[in-house]
Amino acid sequence: MAEGMDEKFKKPYDPQATEGRIYEAWEKSGYFNPDNLPGDRTESFTVTLPPPNVTGVLHLGHAYEDSLQDSVVRYQRMRGKKALWVPGTDSAAIATQARVEKDIQKNEGKNRHEIGREELVKRVAAFAKQSESTILNQVRRMGASLDWSRYAYTLDEPRNKAVMTAFKRMYDAGLVYRGNRIVNWDPKGQTTISDDEIAHEERAAKLYTFRYSKDFPIPVATTRLETKVGDVAVAVHPDDPRYKEFIGKTYDVTFCDVPLSIKVVGDQAANPEFGTGAVGVTPAHSMTDWDIAERNNLPKDRIVINEYAKMTAPGRVNGLKTTEARETVAEWLRAEGLMEKEEDITQNVSIAERTGGIVEPLPKLQWFVGVDKPFTLAHSEIPGIESGSTLTLKELMRKAVEAGGVSMPQDGFRSAYFHWIDNLHDWCISRQIWFGHRIPVWYKGDDVHVGEAPTGEGWEQDADVFDTWFSSQLWTFSTLGWPDETADLKTFHPTSFMSPAYEILFLWVSRMILASGFLLGEVPFKTVMIHGLVRDKQGRKFSKSLNNGIDPIEVIEKYGADALRMGLIVGTPLGADIKFDEQKVKAYKLFANKLWNVSRFIFENTAGADVNAPLTEADTARETRVTEVLADVTKDFDEYRLYLASDKLYHYVWDELADKILEDSKKIFGTHDTPSTESAEVIASRKALLLQTLDAMLRALHPFMPFVTEEIWQSMPTKDADFLMVAKWPV
RNA sequence: GGGUGGUUAGCUCAGUUGGUUAGAGCGUUCGCCUCACACGCGAAAGGUCACAGGUUCGAAUCCUGUACUACCCACCA
Numbered sequence: 001m002a003e004g005m006d007e008k009f010k011k012p013y014d015p016q017a018t019e020g021r022i023y024e025a026w027e028k029s030g031y032f033n034p035d036n037l038p039g040d041r042t043e044s045f046t047v048t049l050p051p052p053n054v055t056g057v058l059h060l061g062h063a064y065e066d067s068l069q070d071s072v073v074r075y076q077r078m079r080g081k082k083a084l085w086v087p088g089t090d091s092a093a094i095a096t097q098a099r100v101e102k103d104i105q106k107n108e109g110k111n112r113h114e115i116g117r118e119e120l121v122k123r124v125a126a127f128a129k130q131s132e133s134t135i136l137n138q139v140r141r142m143g144a145s146l147d148w149s150r151y152a153y154t155l156d157e158p159r160n161k162a163v164m165t166a167f168k169r170m171y172d173a174g175l176v177y178r179g180n181r182i183v184n185w186d187p188k189g190q191t192t193i194s195d196d197e198i199a200h201e202e203r204a205a206k207l208y209t210f211r212y213s214k215d216f217p218i219p220v221a222t223t224r225l226e227t228k229v230g231d232v233a234v235a236v237h238p239d240d241p242r243y244k245e246f247i248g249k250t251y252d253v254t255f256c257d258v259p260l261s262i263k264v265v266g267d268q269a270a271n272p273e274f275g276t277g278a279v280g281v282t283p284a285h286s287m288t289d290w291d292i293a294e295r296n297n298l299p300k301d302r303i304v305i306n307e308y309a310k311m312t313a314p315g316r317v318n319g320l321k322t323t324e325a326r327e328t329v330a331e332w333l334r335a336e337g338l339m340e341k342e343e344d345i346t347q348n349v350s351i352a353e354r355t356g357g358i359v360e361p362l363p364k365l366q367w368f369v370g371v372d373k374p375f376t377l378a379h380s381e382i383p384g385i386e387s388g389s390t391l392t393l394k395e396l397m398r399k400a401v402e403a404g405g406v407s408m409p410q411d412g413f414r415s416a417y418f419h420w421i422d423n424l425h426d427w428c429i430s431r432q433i434w435f436g437h438r439i440p441v442w443y444k445g446d447d448v449h450v451g452e453a454p455t456g457e458g459w460e461q462d463a464d465v466f467d468t469w470f471s472s473q474l475w476t477f478s479t480l481g482w483p484d485e486t487a488d489l490k491t492f493h494p495t496s497f498m499s500p501a502y503e504i505l506f507l508w509v510s511r512m513i514l515a516s517g518f519l520l521g522e523v524p525f526k527t528v529m530i531h532g533l534v535r536d537k538q539g540r541k542f543s544k545s546l547n548n549g550i551d552p553i554e555v556i557e558k559y560g561a562d563a564l565r566m567g568l569i570v571g572t573p574l575g576a577d578i579k580f581d582e583q584k585v586k587a588y589k590l591f592a593n594k595l596w597n598v599s600r601f602i603f604e605n606t607a608g609a610d611v612n613a614p615l616t617e618a619d620t621a622r623e624t625r626v627t628e629v630l631a632d633v634t635k636d637f638d639e640y641r642l643y644l645a646s647d648k649l650y651h652y653v654w655d656e657l658a659d660k661i662l663e664d665s666k667k668i669f670g671t672h673d674t675p676s677t678e679s680a681e682v683i684a685s686r687k688a689l690l691l692q693t694l695d696a697m698l699r700a701l702h703p704f705m706p707f708v709t710e711e712i713w714q715s716m717p718t719k720d721a722d723f724l725m726v727a728k729w730p731v
Numbered sequence: 732g733g734g735u736g737g738u739u740a741g742c743u744c745a746g747u748u749g750g751u752u753a754g755a756g757c758g759u760u761c762g763c764c765u766c767a768c769a770c771g772c773g774a775a776a777g778g779u780c781a782c783a784g785g786u787u788c789g790a791a792u793c794c795u796g797u798a799c800u801a802c803c804c805a806c807c808a
Contacts (some may be wrong), residue, residue: 577737589770666766
């Protein structure tokens with residue numbers, strides 16, 4: 001060991017002075033890029049980073065995700081794989097645009113229409129750019145061994161090409177269509193959203209029971225009185241003896257100043273047990289009612305609420321907000337003596353997740369992905385699906401997991417996935433915002449052109465952009481150059497491992513399977529391990545309103561990235577939520593220091609020793625024990641039990657190597673007061689054992705604690721690679 | 732309404748296919764600056780493994796039920 005190295009170990013381990021320097025050296029080495037890795041590597045191992053949104057800064061959820069994936073990638077790299085971890089960021093269309101619009105409104109008092117489409121998109125892009133560099137630097141602080149040369153952004157040129165190509169192919173296959181259907185409208189965000197972007201919130205509501213007029217034979221119960229001015233029918237169960245005789249009859253009434261023509265229809269959707277057993281049917285403003293109207297040939301164009309959730313029906317409700325109109329209608333009913341009952345109930349309200357707006361179902365002309373439409377998959381490498389077979393996207397998504405092409409070892413999540421597929425409706429992919437991939441469709445009169453911009457006069461492009469998940473679904477292969485048939489695509493796809501939070505199992509994971517299946521005939525990844533959420537100490541989600549956020553960078557500055565990584569990984573089975581505990585991180589900071597001091601002891605006592613000296617019987621037993629631990633840890637790694645692997649290494653190093661072997665070694669080596677009485681062979685054996693064991697532990701711990709292990713490695717006499725990062729796994 | 736998890740020491744959690752006195756970190760108590768480490772060492776206290784049954788030679792671990800709790804899904808207005 002060089003003299004200068006000695007000094008370093010005489011002080012406690014200092015992550016702050018070490019981590020930045022090490023990361024820089026790694027980056028400079030080029031080893032994050034699998035093309036530069038030493039040795040003969042044939043098998044690839046690919047992970048795609050779930051791209052963080054460019055809106056924000058790194059939070060503990062990212063930190064956890066980065067820790068897990070980096071550990072897996074580092075392990076596979078050390079196992080001799082062509083390891084690739086692809087970095088990227090997500091434009092997060094709605095979220096980002098909303099954020100910038102809010103800023104502009106606040107600082108300049110202007111809305112997006114006053115700013116204009118072109119200018120707004122420019123501003124949003126500028127914001128995204130700035131936010132991007134912040135978050136990428138934070139990801140580096142975690143020690144993430146991402147191949148920055150393959151960095152991708154969901155809105156960059158290559159990804160745009162991928163999105164356009166994907167849409168065109170799906171259009172040509174008849175899997176996307178434009179249709180006038182009832183969609184989830186977010187009045188706050190002024191856009192449609194998909195079913196999966198809706199959250200349900202329980203709220204107190206009133207259930208009103210009323211009649212449309214004095215001579216209307218059936219009382220009806222509803223919570224949304226204001227929509228009743230848009231009713232076209234009353235649905236009752238076909239077998240309900242109370243109402244059977246009225247089915248087929250039509251009644252003309254004037255309801256709260258609005259003339260209505262209400263037909264009584266028999267439909268299975270009406271539940272005789274609930275309310276009065278009769279449903280007022282408002283096709284334009286309720287998903288259920290839309291379906292009832294479809295089944296019973298009722299008019300669906302009676303729109304009484306607009307995009308701003310204001311009443312467009314004539315009479316006294318005109319121009320009111322829906323909530324105001326509700327009370328207006330209630331007053332009218334009471335005055336007319338038509339209100340029969342008012343009850344307090346709790347009700348699930350649909351909320352737009354991104355904006356918090358109350359979702360208003362509205363009929364709209366939108367683009368959809370048809371999930372029940374059969375198509376022929378010409379080429380398939382997906383287990384369970386043969387080339388040339390005909391199936392629907394739903395079936396494709398199901399089979400890819402069912403037959404094991406995508407392994408989803410967590411039973412709970414797998415059954416949730418299947419359940420989601422079974423309830424899946426066509427996916428609305430057009431959004432009425434400006435920041436995102438613009439839909440590549442042009443209209444001229446009745447002519448529709450899909451694909452590249454058409455030549456000639458008079459064509460007008462669709463004003464909408466794609467749902468952000470429409471581009472995200474291509475992520476595992478758009479990042480590798482698709483639609484071009486690149487070498488990367490051939491080498492690294494399907495990817496090996498994906499580890500997203502359970503929050504985006506449906507939004508993202510399922511759609512990647514859809515897209516990769518349809519467009520490539522491949523699965524996007526072979527194994528998906530869903531991880532849980534990081535919560536605060538009380539188990540609450542981190543949120544701005546609670547102001548309980550914890551900045552991972554601050555944690556890193558206090559304890560080091562290695563400690564944070566261990567604190568998040570150890571003892572957290574995949575899929576379980578973490579209640580973040582700073583004390584736990586602190587414990588692993590102490591562990592890094594322990595490892596540091598173990599190294600110091602070993603360096604001080606083994607100078608010039610022969611690493612391969614023959615071992616005594618006792619030391620052979622110690623060595624066997626190390627081999628056992630390593631075998632165990634390797635198995636855990638292969639089965640993605642990182643939470644156990646890390647824990648076992650921690651305990652081996654502390655409880656056995658430090659507490660037992662080092663203490664025992666002091667006796668063997670002797671001290672100033674009590675010189676050694678052991679033979680030269682015994683001493684040589686012990687020195688070899690110490691070096692071998694430390695060497696093995698540094699290698700095995702490296703995926704979890706890359707910085708401190710790398711720093712010690714640089715002083716190791718057993719060093720056989722310029723960086724521990726590319727050294728061999730010790731099994 | 733349907734589904735999926737969780738319930739183990741004061742706190743946060745492990746315990747991989749059932750097998751000797753149930754573990755860790757933090758916290759608590761006591762003693763130590765012992766020439767790797769006080770970012771440390773040694774020792775100690777602390778648990779009827781939610782509850783009730785069952786299977787088994789043996790159960791925190793498997794089965795049945797109950798309670799509480801968290802989350803997901805759902806067009807009962």
